Amino acid sequence: MKGVFMPRDPSIYDKCHAYDHPERAREEGWYPYFRPIEKAEGSYVIIEGRELLMFGSNNYLGLALDERVKEAAAKAIRDYGTSCSGSRFMNGTLDLHEELEEKLVAFSGKEAALCFTTGYQANLGAISAMVGRGDHVISDKYNHASIMDGIFMAKGFAGDVKFHRYKHNNMEELEARLRGIPAGEPILIVTDGVFSMEGDIVRLPEAKALADKYGAALYLDEAHAIGVLGETGRGTTEHFGNPALADLVMCTFSKSFGSIGGYVAGPARVIDYIKHFARSLMFSASMPPANVASTLASMQIMEEEPWRVQRLQEIARYMIKGFSERGFDIGTTETPIIPLITGTLEKTIALWTALFNKGFYTNPVIPPGVAPNRCLIRTSYMATHKDEELDTFLDVTAREAEKLGLI
Numbered sequence: 001m002k003g004v005f006m007p008r009d010p011s012i013y014d015k016c017h018a019y020d021h022p023e024r025a026r027e028e029g030w031y032p033y034f035r036p037i038e039k040a041e042g043s044y045v046i047i048e049g050r051e052l053l054m055f056g057s058n059n060y061l062g063l064a065l066d067e068r069v070k071e072a073a074a075k076a077i078r079d080y081g082t083s084c085s086g087s088r089f090m091n092g093t094l095d096l097h098e099e100l101e102e103k104l105v106a107f108s109g110k111e112a113a114l115c116f117t118t119g120y121q122a123n124l125g126a127i128s129a130m131v132g133r134g135d136h137v138i139s140d141k142y143n144h145a146s147i148m149d150g151i152f153m154a155k156g157f158a159g160d161v162k163f164h165r166y167k168h169n170n171m172e173e174l175e176a177r178l179r180g181i182p183a184g185e186p187i188l189i190v191t192d193g194v195f196s197m198e199g200d201i202v203r204l205p206e207a208k209a210l211a212d213k214y215g216a217a218l219y220l221d222e223a224h225a226i227g228v229l230g231e232t233g234r235g236t237t238e239h240f241g242n243p244a245l246a247d248l249v250m251c252t253f254s255k256s257f258g259s260i261g262g263y264v265a266g267p268a269r270v271i272d273y274i275k276h277f278a279r280s281l282m283f284s285a286s287m288p289p290a291n292v293a294s295t296l297a298s299m300q301i302m303e304e305e306p307w308r309v310q311r312l313q314e315i316a317r318y319m320i321k322g323f324s325e326r327g328f329d330i331g332t333t334e335t336p337i338i339p340l341i342t343g344t345l346e347k348t349i350a351l352w353t354a355l356f357n358k359g360f361y362t363n364p365v366i367p368p369g370v371a372p373n374r375c376l377i378r379t380s381y382m383a384t385h386k387d388e389e390l391d392t393f394l395d396v397t398a399r400e401a402e403k404l405g406l407i
């Protein structure tokens with residue numbers, strides 16, 4: 001029939017029709033994702049007209065809702081407009097981008113820094129630019145999806161990229177992988193600083209010692225570490241007291257910085273190379289003015305108000321102790337990402353639903369985000385949470401978990 005699309009049989013759409021998990025979850029009334037937030041203020045959000053206490057945001061320092069950060073974004077829109085309408089490469093570089101990159105050089109202690117439109121694009125672009133034909137890349141099994149996608153992209157462009165994984169944070173296995181690589185073949189080790197689902201910290205001094213022993217470069221994703229770890233919030237390297245523990249540092253602006261965007265920092269020649277080979281930088285519009293300006297404002301506040309990092313760390317210690325004392329399995333977290341390990345999908349959904357109904361927003365993490373027997377409720381904290389909000393959350397969560405036989 002003319003003008004009517006008649007799909008082939010089998011059709012490209014068959015998999016979509018066969019995939020009915022979300023529809024079933026919606027029918028059963030427990031679908032937890034894509035819930036629109038109608039308003040956000042302090043530690044609260046409004047969802048479906050109801051006020052919920054937010055324990056599922058990565059706005060660690062509370063800066064995404066800070067009036068000074070909002071005003072900086074509004075001013076940048078007035079001065080530069082809402083979009084750069086082009087890539088950094090062409091018409092999309094503002095003086096503001098360069099100002100931010102200069103500040104990041106000072107902040108990271110590296111020779112150069114380069115901003116991307118998101119953290120995802122930073123990992124995608126930087127890793128796929130760095131790893132080419134004949135190179136080896138070694139990754140922790142719990143690394144973020146954007147790292148994996150950067151590696152897959154590298155493999156897509158240069159077929160014989162050699163990809164290795166090691167058991168989560170297992171330095172013995174990392175060394176075994178390194179030992180197996182013939183001399184003279186370049187290696188990049190990639191790891192998260194703080195692991196995004198379980199909140200544990202990479203054994204960085206050992207990873208760096210191994211990198212040095214085998215002549216590998218070390219790339220550190222600090223998405224959940226900057227603003228969170230170290231006395232001044234400079235991340236995992238500061239936590240371990242040595243800024244030289246990573247060769248290349250990547251971070252997002254979507255968490256502690258309360259904005260959107262990401263960056264990679266490292267040796268000047270390497271950053272210049274990435275600038276000219278990262279496809280996610282070259283073929284995508286640059287960070288919008290409002291986000292550059294809000295990141296700059298957040299960086300200044302982080303410097304002027306060290307209490308935010310200190311308060312966040314105090315909250316993390318308090319909640320880790322609180323959940324442990326109440327009998328929760330929270331893995332080996334040392335940060336304000338605290339997983340409540342629930343095990344099965346059914347128990348996870350039951351606890352998440354109970355908390356949601358009682359007025360608490362958390363994030364259920366189920367396969368493929370985690371292994372099928374390691375489902376969890378990911379809770380996360382902000383420097384702006386109040387003591388009484390934390391105590392109420394601890395008590396209600398314990399009551400609900402007890403009813404489900406989880407503690």
Ligand SMILES: Cc1ncc(COP(=O)(O)O)c(C=O)c1O
Nearest residue numbers: 118119120144146196223252254
């Ligand atoms: C460890 C890690 N790396 C990278 C990213 C990507 O950052 P963005 O949200 O800026 O794309 C995330 C975000 O979830 C993350 O958790």
